[in-house]
Amino acid sequence: MTLKNKYYSTKWLTVLLASAVVGFLAGFTGLLLKQLTEHFEQLFFAQSQQRSYLLVFFPVFGLSLIFFLRKQLFKNKENKGIREVLDATLSKKKLSLYKIPSHFINGFITVIFGGSTGIEVSTVVSTAAIGGLIARKEHFLKKYQNEWMGAAIAAGITVLFHSPLAGLFFSYENILKRRSKIITATHLVAVAVAWGLLWVVDEPPLFATHLQAWKYEALPYFLLLAGIAALYGVYLTRSVLLVKNFFPMGHKPYGNVLICAALLTVFLWFFPELYGDGYHAIKDQLAAPSPMTAWVLINVVLLIFLKPLLAAITLRGGGDGGVFAPSIFAGAFLGLLVANLANTYAGAALIPTNFMVLGIALVLSASLHAPFTAVFLVCGLFGDYSLWIPLMILAPITRWMSSRLYPYTVYNIHLKSVKIK
Known part of the structure; x- marks a missing residue:
């Protein structure tokens, strides 16, 4: 094997291993946020139906907590959702690492205290920041920052919706909007690892049901x-x-x-x-x-x-x-x-x-x-x-x-x- 071939083999091996790490970290983050949110949202919602006065307390407490966390802990910067990811992919700027805990915590607090939205965008941004983190570790990986972000997002969506294809298509249709060998490799490995994580924990589909044949x-x-x-x-x-x-x-x-x-x-x-x-x-x-x-x-x-x-x-x-x-x-x-x-x-x-x-x-x-x-x-x-x-x-x-x-x-x-x- 020539020196050049050894270099490319080592490069691709590093890419595949890094993709597996991205898939696990992003998948685990999405799974943890999903299970925590489902558990506490169900618990708090049930309490609010038994004690209606809690509906006065929950939204004020939840939004106030997010407000003060942003002021005191998260650099006084508001979260802008998927817009932050799109801006990062277009400008090649790095997503700040505080976006991982910021979106994770804020998304969790928003939903469990009655905020009428979901954790999907929180998962997308926090996992994108995880993908961006991988690009900081090796010099030649830096040029693939967008690919890592897309792969991490695909893994997170896979876990949330029990569908690897949804993760792959979301990254393509809404985030990267292009194809290449490196995108295919990083995404397939990351999604496969995230899907394997779901299999290990035996996570069921959110609305698991048997549909009747259409006519x-x-x-x-x-x-x-x-x-x-x-x-x-x-x-x-x-x-x-x-x-x-x-x-x-x-x-x-x-x-x-x-x-x-x-x-x-x-x-x-x-x-x-x-x-x-x-x-x-x-x-x-x-x-x-x-x-x-x-x-x-x-x-x-x-x-x-x-x-x-x-x-x-x-x-x-x-x-x-x-x-x-x-x-x-x-x-x-x-x-x-x-x-x-x-x-x-x-x-x-x-x-x-x-x-x-x-x-x-x-x-x-x-x-x-x-x-x-x-x-x-x-x-x-x-x-x-x-x-x-x-x-x-x-x-x-x-x-x-x-x-x-x-x-x-x-x-x-x-x-x-x-x-x-």
Whole structure:
């Protein structure tokens, strides 16, 4: 073996070993944040339902704690979510290491105390910082910083949604948006290690259920849901951006925290389904669907339209999060609404659970502009691939319709220097 061949063999061996380390650290971080958040969110939510006065205390305490941690511990810098990762990949700047504990802790506190968002963005940024850390260790690895960040993010998404393909596609569709040998190698190894970690701990899918086979008679309603989801994706994006960036919430920083906490309390009091990521409400519907009375239909409509607004209020108050959880929550209830309206008023025989799955994927595709991420993410969430054929057809269509109506997402709009009108 020539000296040159030895060098390249050693280089690739180092890359593969580093990718395995990235996959384990990012996967373990995502798994730890997921399990801790699920446990304490369930515990605190149950307590708030038994002792309603806690709904007054939880949002104030959670957002206040984040505010003071940022002031005293995290360099007085606010978290900007996935925007920070995109900025780092474009400018080749390093993500500060404090982003790992900052997003981990703030995301955890936000959700367990009722902030109406999820830990997905916290996982993305903290794992991206882990990937960036690897690039600091060896001189020749520094030029692959973006590749390590993407691989770490892919591993984190794999763990959160029980889907390696969702992790790979999310990194490609939303973060790096390119392919190369080094990207393929780092991502495949990191995702394989993260997937192996899930296998070792026997972590089940979040909404594990058995879906019924879809029927061709449902296709017109699938298309109807795709059109509605495209419109809703634009509504979600625009409402989050407008509330988060322009809605006046007080001139003094801590006053802003108190105002946002008060608004959270009011909405959570009347709509407890909006507490935290809202996944508990989806699980309740899957376990015991509510009869579709007129009041239940009105309540579902209100939940769908309020979720993005409450997520934006949470973010405006300093909470950590993004549009992943609101899209999953709203998509599930949007699909449920369409199926039940069609069954009640059009005599259709649609399967509500199937429409909840479709709704999640289509709203994610519309809001993230990432159709293949949405398809494999929702299949991983439910642990079932029965609907992958209509999903693979409808998700790109929904993304196309949504992007034609509004070409930006909450993650890329700042890159275009667009002023929202």
